Amino acid sequence: xxxxLEVKELTKVYKQRRGENVLAVDQISFSVWKNEVVGLLGPxxxxxxxxxxxxxxxxKPTGGEIWIDGVNALKDQKRSLERIAAVLEGNRxxxxxxxxxxxxxxxxxxxxxxxxxxxxxxxxxxxxxKLKEKQNTPARKLSRGMQQKLAIACALVKQTEILLLxxxxxxxxxxxxxxxxxxxxxxxxxxxxxxxxxxxxMNVVQDICERVIIIxxxxxxxDDRVENLLKLFRASxxxxxxxxxxxxxxxxxxxxxxxLLEVEATDHRTYIDADLEGxxxxxxxxxxxxxxxxxxxxxxHKEPNxxxxxxQIVKGDKR
Amino acid sequence: xxxxxxxxxxxxxxxxxxxxYSFNTISGIITIYLVxxxxxxxVKALGGANFGDTLEGIVVGFMVWTFAIFAYSDLSWAMIQExxxxxxxxxxxxxxxxxxVAISRVAATxxxxxxxxxxxxxxMMFTTGKWLHLDFLSLTPLILLTVAGVYGIGFLMGGxxxxxxxVQSAFQILQFVFVFLIAAPPDKLPFMKFLPLSMGTQLIGxxxxxxxxxTQLPLHDLLFLVxxxxxxxxxxxxxxxxxEGIARDRGLLGHY
Numbered sequence: 001x002x003x004x005l006e007v008k009e010l011t012k013v014y015k016q017r018r019g020e021n022v023l024a025v026d027q028i029s030f031s032v033w034k035n036e037v038v039g040l041l042g043p044x045x046x047x048x049x050x051x052x053x054x055x056x057x058x059x060k061p062t063g064g065e066i067w068i069d070g071v072n073a074l075k076d077q078k079r080s081l082e083r084i085a086a087v088l089e090g091n092r093x094x095x096x097x098x099x100x101x102x103x104x105x106x107x108x109x110x111x112x113x114x115x116x117x118x119x120x121x122x123x124x125x126x127x128x129x130k131l132k133e134k135q136n137t138p139a140r141k142l143s144r145g146m147q148q149k150l151a152i153a154c155a156l157v158k159q160t161e162i163l164l165l166x167x168x169x170x171x172x173x174x175x176x177x178x179x180x181x182x183x184x185x186x187x188x189x190x191x192x193x194x195x196x197x198x199x200x201x202m203n204v205v206q207d208i209c210e211r212v213i214i215i216x217x218x219x220x221x222x223d224d225r226v227e228n229l230l231k232l233f234r235a236s237x238x239x240x241x242x243x244x245x246x247x248x249x250x251x252x253x254x255x256x257x258x259x260l261l262e263v264e265a266t267d268h269r270t271y272i273d274a275d276l277e278g279x280x281x282x283x284x285x286x287x288x289x290x291x292x293x294x295x296x297x298x299x300x301h302k303e304p305n306x307x308x309x310x311x312q313i314v315k316g317d318k319r
Numbered sequence: 320x321x322x323x324x325x326x327x328x329x330x331x332x333x334x335x336x337x338x339x340y341s342f343n344t345i346s347g348i349i350t351i352y353l354v355x356x357x358x359x360x361x362v363k364a365l366g367g368a369n370f371g372d373t374l375e376g377i378v379v380g381f382m383v384w385t386f387a388i389f390a391y392s393d394l395s396w397a398m399i400q401e402x403x404x405x406x407x408x409x410x411x412x413x414x415x416x417x418x419x420v421a422i423s424r425v426a427a428t429x430x431x432x433x434x435x436x437x438x439x440x441x442x443m444m445f446t447t448g449k450w451l452h453l454d455f456l457s458l459t460p461l462i463l464l465t466v467a468g469v470y471g472i473g474f475l476m477g478g479x480x481x482x483x484x485x486v487q488s489a490f491q492i493l494q495f496v497f498v499f500l501i502a503a504p505p506d507k508l509p510f511m512k513f514l515p516l517s518m519g520t521q522l523i524g525x526x527x528x529x530x531x532x533x534t535q536l537p538l539h540d541l542l543f544l545v546x547x548x549x550x551x552x553x554x555x556x557x558x559x560x561x562x563e564g565i566a567r568d569r570g571l572l573g574h575y
Contacts, residue, residue: 014569053570058408060567081414088573092405097336109328110413110420112321138339154409 004083004161004194005032005055010064012050012218024050026218027064034161035191037184039209039226040198041310047218048198049088052166055196056086069161085155086164093151096140100131100150103139107154118157125153128183145176152180156193165197169204177201184208202307212306216314229309237302240272240285243295253288260312270294273302275312325415326423333427348435352442355381359447375451375528378443380501383465383520385439387497389432390466393425394473395490399480408573417563418556425470429463457526457533465519467548469497471555472515478562482571515551518544 012025025047032038042048053059055066057077066073066080073080087093094103104125108118115122126132129149134142139150148168155163168184169177185208187193199205205212206226214222222229245265246254254261254272258281261274276282282299289296337344362377401407411417444450472493480486501520505512512518522540525531533541566572 012570050570053408053573056408056412058411058567058572059570060564078414078416081412084412086408086412088408089405093409095332095406096404097339098332102332102335106328106332107409109324109331110410112324112413112415114324115328 002034003031004034004069005196006065006067007031007051007055008065008067010051010054010066011062012047012054012059013062023218025054025061025215028215028218028220029064030213030220030223032162032194032196034194035188036211037188037195037197037209039205039212040196040215041202041205041212042198042215043314046215048215049166051215052086052164052196052198053088056084056088056164057081058088083161084164085158085160085162086166087151087155087168088164088166089170094139094147094154096147097138099134099136099138100126100142100153101135103150103154104157107157111158113159118159121159122157125157129153130179143176145172145179148172148176149180149183152183161194163193163195165195165199167199168197169199169201177204181207202305202310206306214310214313222313226306229306230304236275236277237304237308238274238276238282239300239302240274240289241297241300242270242272242289243297244268244270246270246272246289246294247291250288250291250294253291254285257284257288269297322415322419322423325413325419326426329420329423330427330430333424333431337431344435348439351385351439355439355443356446359443374447375449376524378440378447378449378451379524379527380520381443382436382440383462383516383523384497384501386432386436386462386466387469387501387516388494389428389436390425390469391473391476391493391497392490393428393432394421394470395476395480397424398477399487402481402572402574405573411572421474429466433459433462451527452530454526454530454532458523461519461523461526461533461544464544464548465516465523468515468519468551471548471551471553474552474555474559478559481566482562482569484571484574512543513547515547518547 008029009027010025010029011027012023014022014024016022024045028047028051030038040048040051050059054061055068055073057066057073057080061074068080069083071080071083095106098106101122104122105115108115108122126135129152131146131150131153134146139147142150148171152165152168155165165184169180172180181204184195184197184204188195188208188210195208197205197209209226211225212222212229213220246263251263254263254274258274258276261272264271264273272285274281274285276285286296358377358381359374362373398407401410410420413420440451440453476486476490476493479489497516500511500514500516503511503517505517505521512521518540522536522544525536526533
């Protein structure tokens with residue numbers, strides 16, 4: 001498979017006015033292959049946006065290299081920008097006084113491409129993003145969801161190899177977010193674009209991405225296929241079903257031993273979710289529970305989701 | 320060819336804005352015309368018998384000032400607006416380079432501004448009853464050269480806005496500085512010709528008031544104007560590139 005994006009030891013230090021330095025990205029390296037859909041996850045301030053903007057040559061990195069389809073992006077910005085389109089901060093990427101059609105035509109022109117030759121694709125995108133009814137309405141009169149869809153369409157119309165999406169579903173209601181996910185997933189399945197997307201919405205990443213890179217404190221803590229992560233965590237995620245409620249001292253003892261363990265109590269039952277390594281840790285939990293009145297009804301493997309995996313990785317519980 | 324396509328896209332966008340927000344455009348023209356009326360009747364009341372001598376100068380000066388304000392605001396205000404609405408980063412992602420995007424935009428707005436200024440000029444000449452020489456072949460290159468220095472200031476202010484953000488008050492002060500640069504005569508204050516606008520305004524006055532064609536203007540004055548405009552435009556553009564580098568380094572392009 002063809003390598004289309006290579007980030008090598010990317011580092012970004014922001015110099016503050018008071019002379020303090022903030023290390024936003026710390027020597028991160030990763031590669032993205034043609035038609036891959038990669039999710040960039042991380043808590044606020046982890047370095048996701050800095051990474052994406054550095055790839056889009058909007059931020060000058062302090063160190064490292066970025067290669068886009070064989071072009072050194074930091075040395076030959078114009079050629080690298082032929083290969084990249086980006087949607088940054090959701091709906092703030094379009095001209096609100098222009099209609100969707102005018103916006104799409106403008107962004108084709110901004111790329112230096114003929115609008116006449118792209119007309120068919122513009123119409124296709126208007127259909128795909130369900131913007132036909134509003135194609136002649138100024139963008140400022142559209143709903144936020146429609147504006148966001150238009151912003152993505154404006155990036156796609158540039159017909160670049162790589163699409164960078166920074167929080168594409170941020171602030172959208174469930175319905176529009178789902179629709180956007182559907183469109184992105186279809187695009188990904190058709191292998192139309194190589195996509196690198198950052199999101200707080202784990203459902204988006206789990207749904208669309210094949211691979212996930214988790215960044216924390218400016219460093220990559222995980223870079224793996226989503227299915228591998230789910231498999232790995234499925235093997236160690238357990239749910240204990242307890243009859244009745246836990247005694248306070250039992251709950252404290254459990255949390256002291258397993259800080260990330262979660263206890264959820266209902267009227268008649270208590271559920272304990274824990275990530276446990278091997279049978280010894282399972283027995284430890286059982287031992288603690290034996291000390292009280294609680295009766296264990298069942299112990300099952302829990303189906304983890306990406307959100308739980310992300311939290312565990314970021315908290316340094318598991319890498 | 321691709322550069323022309325980009326220029327066309329920007330020209331079309333400006334045209335749509337002017338047409339779709341025609342009320343805004345017309346009210347802008349009326350406001351400028353009202354300011355002219357205030358100056359005209361103010362000077363008329365104060366000037367008395369000598370009024371006729373300065374009237375033509377006021378029309379020329381006001382025309383250059385209007386052009387300068389349009390030119391300057393097209394760059395600096397537009398950059399702030401683009402940053403506010405989040406499209407500045409998209410412009411920076413054009414593979415043809417932001418420099419070309421900015422220059423194409425300047426060229427596109429210069430064309431539309433030209434039409435508006437000519438309309439205003441006709442209104443001013445009608446109001447004052449003084450019909451000046453409209454030798455467009457001589458005036459177009461002179462106006463271009465005169466406002467090129469102002470575009471340089473626009474680039475400088477745009478660059479400052481990228482880094483320091485809240486610089487609108489400085490923008491407004493500069494509009495009054497332009498009045499001084501246009502009104503102060505370089506033949507009486509020789510140092511003025513080293514500043515932007517002053518020399519150009521004087522030469523435009525010679526064409527419009529004196530009816531002197533471009534080819535009969537003193538060559539050393541024309542060369543001086545070319546050098547002056549190139550200096551301020553170049554200086555402004557260099558400063559802009561410097562601030563742009565700082566903005567990229569601090570990750571400020573998308574902020575406002």
